Amino acid sequence: MILVCGIPSETPLRMVTSRLEETGTPFVVFNQREFANCEIWLEVNHGEIGGELRIGERTYPLQEFVGVYPRMMDDRCLPELSDEPPDSSLRSYCRSFHDALTRWMEIAPARVINRCAPMASNSSKPYQSQLIREHGFLIPEILITTDPELVRAFRAKHGRVIYKSISAVRSIVQELNDEDEERLERIRWCPTQFQEYVEGTNVRVHTVGDEVFATAVRSEATDYRYSTRQSGEPAELREVVLSDELTAQCLRLSQSLGLEFAGIDLKVTPDDEVYCFEVNPCPGFSYYEANTGQPISAAVARRLAAGPAHATVCSDAAQVCV
Amino acid sequence: MWLVLCSSSDPSGLWVYEGLRQLGVAPLELVLAEWLGYGSRWEHRLDGSGTHLKIVLPDGRVLCSSRIRGAINRLLAPSPGIAQRAAASDKEYAQAELQAFYLSWLNGLPGVVINRPTSVGLCGPWYHPSEWVYRASRAGLPAPVYRQNGHDAAELGYRSLAPEGAGTIKLITFGGEVFGGRVPDRIVGACVKLAHEAKTQMLGIELYAAENGEWTFANATPCPDLSAGGAPLLKRMAQSLTEGGQP
Helix, strand or coil: CEEEEECCCCHHHHHHHHHHHHCCCCEEEEEHHHHHHEEEEEEEECCEEEEEEEECCEEEEHHHCCEEEEECCCHHHCHHHCCCCCCCHHHHHHHHHHHHHHHHHHHCCCEECCCHHHHHHHHCHHHHHHHHHCCCCECCCEEEECCHHHHHHHHHHHCCEEEECCCCCCCCCEECCHHHHHCHHHHHHCCEEEEECCCCEEEEEEEECCEEEEEEEECCCCCHHHHHHHHCCCCEEEEECCCHHHHHHHHHHHHHCCCCEEEEEEEECCCCCEEEEEEECCCCCHHHHHHHCCCHHHHHHHHHHCCCCCCCCCCCCCCCCC | CEEEEECCCCHHHHHHHHHHHHCCCCCEEEEEHHHHCECEEEEEEEECCEEEEEEECCCCCEEECCCCCEEEECCCCCCCHHHHHCCHHHHHHHHHHHHHHHHHHHHCCCCEEECCCECCECCCCCCCHHHHHHHHHHHCCCCCCEEEECCCCHHHCCCCCCCCCCCEEEEEEECCEEECCCCCHHHHHHHHHHHHHCCCCEEEEEEEECCCCCEEEEEEECCCCHHHHHHHHHHHHHHHHHHCCCC
16 A cells, blocks of 8 residues: 555646556555544554554554655645644644654655655755765855855856755745845845856756656756746756766665655756756656656656565665665 | 864753863864854855865854864754844744755864764754664664654654653763663663664663663663763763774
């Protein structure tokens, strides 16, 4: 049995459940919006993990789940809570239910795509860049500072510079322009991240277990996800084939980060140098699949159906769970 | 230089600073979390060849990665000063940005860093008790049955699992050794294995005496009270810092 968690109408989730349906793989969806009608308990006893999850009228032993695909929204932001006061019992049940569910997923002997701890490397882009660099990828030059003068010198050195969140929150890439420079004094309050602009072709590589799907993206925008907004034109996506060496490098990176499913953002320069910007541990792959027909959701469904790995369950990013 | 990074409300961090200073670890700089907040000037760079850090503290001291040889890292979170000054709608964002920034510069510190940060904790892994119990069992430590249900308040999760009134002992594993108390070799071995498998150099492990007399896992922390390890632990930490190499 596969457990899928999130909002059923959300496109990536819907695509995966469709593929599970098509292949006749048994699955159940935990719809976060119906948390009030669900219950969970878990137990760790002599290193064995047990418990039950009730969804509506049906109760499932947790041991029955061989694969889990959590793609959950922040439970604090569920529409069902919008009119609830901060101390409401419904709100506190929602939080504690999601906490128990997450605790189970962190240690469950199922194939979880993905667990929270390995996903957390993406919560700090420059931290993750240090891990990426260890795997032989080029990384762009990065400056994080509270000093406007250093930013001006950085821009003078590189010509084109972008700025973006250090964390995964509000992560939209923007190019630093003259107008931005005029308000640089504001960075004295909080360290801010600047990065050299790298010319080249964006390539998104989805790794699912040992499968790889590479998509080249042509766009004039600084952040192609917002191509229409930033450049007035939508991005153009096409399937590409990576060299064997680059394919292996991407797989090693995902595995070393402990990610069953990852979206790796590369840029290939005109000189064929490969820069890696980040590894997204919860990729919104539907955009790429819809534009190229690459069967990413089918690979995720296959991976879930393959069941648990026979290695020690772990949530360390550095420990490979295959 | 070596750094001791801790909060002013961390007596254990201040104890380590004094102890290492008396053991002759020099130059040794005490860097309080509060000083790293608003008023410090930051420069953190990454490129294909390495990671660089330069901090100018409010008192004018300059901490530069080219001169740093190691650190005792007991930072639990960024100083809340900056995030508190943010507009209400930006507070959570500012806190996330600072947490992300700290994770990166701490990870980039050169030399021996006790403990290095992880993506689940600035001074080492902060696992939930459910995961510690699971890991402790796998490492061979007797552990209580852990139960949680959807009605248990999430904020109550991080707690010692020792029954009320039970006798407890707080051990510190560091560099393959256990400090702070005497327990059977089998328990020592399991404690070392737990720290090793959690990939943390320093781990505080609390055990309680179960009804059958067996030392049983109660809690673990990457930021333990180091004074429990006394002079032997201090000497081992000083040795690790000054001789280089990971313990």
